[in-house]
Amino acid sequence: MxxxxxxxxxxxxxxxxxxxxxxxxxxxxxxxxxxxxxxxxxxxxxxxxxxxxxxxxxxxxxxxxxxxxxxxxxxxxxxxxxxxxxxxxxxxxxxxxxxxxxxxxxxLPFTVADYVDFYSSEHHARNLGRILRPGQPELPPNWLHLPVGYHGRAGTVVVSGTDVVRPSGQRRTPDGDVVFGPTTRLDIEAEVGYVVGMPSELGRPVPLESFDEHVFGVCLVNDWSARDIQGWEYQPLGPFLGKSFATSVSPWITPLAALSEAWVAPPPRDPQPLPYLDDAGAPPYGLDLRLEVRLNGHVVATPPFAQMYWTAAQQLAHLTVNGASLRTGDLFASGTVSGPERDERGSFVELSWNGSEPIVLPDGGTRTFLEDGDEVVITATAPGPDGAVVGLGEVRGRIVPAR
The missing domain is CATH 2.30.30.230 (Fumarylacetoacetase, N-terminal domain)
Structure with a gap:
């Protein structure tokens, strides 16, 4: 008391x-x-x-x-x-x-050493497969075997409330022309981030059961994405300029100890993960978080985090299994959080189905992707002790015109 x-x-x-x-x-x-x-x-x-x-x-x-x-x-x-x-x-x-x-x-609550972003929601991955590769398998052949991820840019991680400048870059028009200019498909990715405290030795993998020895706490992440720039550049090496212009994080880091009532078992995995990723006998490392995405004050999505296929412990084990070392201040994020329902999708490329199904706002306006002046706020809550609610704060960003 x-x-x-x-x-x-x-x-x-x-x-x-x-x-x-x-x-x-x-x-x-x-x-x-x-x-x-x-x-x-x-x-x-x-x-x-x-x-x-x-x-x-x-x-x-x-x-x-x-x-x-x-x-x-x-x-x-x-x-x-x-x-x-x-x-x-x-x-x-x-x-x-x-x-x-x-x-x-x-x-910004800590100095970001390295930044890694994963792709761990099966619903999100399947949605993008349907959108971007119609008629082909929804998931890449490796997706059910390992947590897919990419290395981001630590120097462009910013604290909530920092304006996001619309990025420019190369993109290919629907007619096939290659042009340069501001992105026309600026998007969000509603995510959860994990902050590393204790470093690890170079050359020594970190097993998933050592997760809470290295990870200090949790924050919210918006991994802003320029989908048209990303779509032109990402093959064969993956995301680059379409991602590296800004990643926003919430200002408050929730310690793992505050989430004692929120741990849940992840969904069943098929096929069974390889031994270093197999968490069948480990503590439950899924988290029962409910995210909320607001565009200009209006709720447009409520993604459920408990359904994430790969947990943070598995992500940590995978990003170090080759001997890569952890540093104090490393940040790794879950990837877009999406659920099975339309209003549970954590990105506008999914919510608008790549622009073909505009989102209708309460004021009568519509959106497919973000316009200058738009503000996105992502919040989340978790269950606490004795029926209490733990709030993870917010990550907020407003779009300003390209420079």
């Missing part, structure tokens, strides 16, 4: 406690914050007085030191913050270090 005046069902209650980087009013320096309700706790400011031994691990302008400190410190930090918020004796110090969320500036 907390001494805070928080509704029991608040998505950022004491059972959650996500971490981010913020700057308080009138101070340009960023620091680690813990979101508590609709306020932000200065973690260092409180730790100096209440838990000095934690200060070296949580100093700095973002989460990098905490991520690198490892699971023992992650648990100790979460335990300390929880005790501060439940012990009335700590109230004066905590309240002195709280700032209203609306008054702070949120920043």
């Amino acid at each position: 907390t001494w805070l005046d928080l509704p029991a069902d608040h998505p950022f209650g004491v059972a959650h406690l996500p971490y981010g980087a913020y700057a308080p009013p009138g101070d340009p320096r960023t620091r680690i914050g813990v979101r508590v309700g609709d306020a932000v706790l200065d973690l260092v400011g409180a730790a100096v007085q209440l838990e000095p031994r934690l200060v070296p691990m949580v100093e700095g302008d973002n989460l990098d030191r905490l991520l690198a400190a490892g699971p023992v410190t992650w648990a100790a930090t979460r335990g300390a913050v929880t005790s501060w918020l439940t012990d009335p004796a700590c109230r004066p110090v905590v309240e002195a270090n709280l700032t209203e969320l609306s008054a702070v500036r949120l920043e």
Whole structure:
């Protein structure tokens, strides 16, 4: 029981406690914050007085030191913050270090070392197969055997709220001409991201059962996509300029410990994965998350994450099985989250069926792909303890014209 005046069902209650980087009013320096309700706790400011031994691990302008400190410190930090918020004796110090969320500036919560994006929703993959390869098998021959992915660009990962400039590049017109200019098929991909804390040794694979030894927490991701640029360039080497212009992440990182009630078994796999991906005897690494996609304030999709074919633990095992090492701050994302129903598709290429079935908005307007001035907001929730709801915040982006 907390001494805070928080509704029991608040998505950022004491059972959650996500971490981010913020700057308080009138101070340009960023620091680690813990979101508590609709306020932000200065973690260092409180730790100096209440838990000095934690200060070296949580100093700095973002989460990098905490991520690198490892699971023992992650648990100790979460335990300390929880005790501060439940012990009335700590109230004066905590309240002195709280700032209203609306008054702070949120920043990218960690330094992104590498970025890998996967393609792990069977519904999404089959939809794209029907759209892009009619009359051919819906899934590529490797898809049911391994988590397909690509390496993205860490330097263009931006925090929620950052405007997205419409990218330009080469594309092929319906008449077959190759032209250069702004994309005409700008899209979203509603995804869930995983933030790596502990690094791994080069040349040594990370088994899927070591997932929670390396992964600190979860965020939301929008992997913006220029479908016409992507479609012209991606063969034979895969996504490049159609993806690398921007990837947005939510400002709050939910620690794995806050998702204890959300783990679920993934769907059945056929064929059985190879041994390094076989999670039959492992803890359930699927997550019962419900995403929501809004375009200009209107809900256009509610993708279900629990149906993802490949889990994050399998993704981590696969991306290191060749000996590739993990670094603190690595980000890997699920790929577009889509379900079996039309309103559960996590991209506009699916929602509009590649432009042939425009989305009708409540104001009478329509969309196939994004127009300048459009704003997309992706949110998500997970089940918490005792019927509570854990909110993963939002990832927001507005489209501005090409430069």
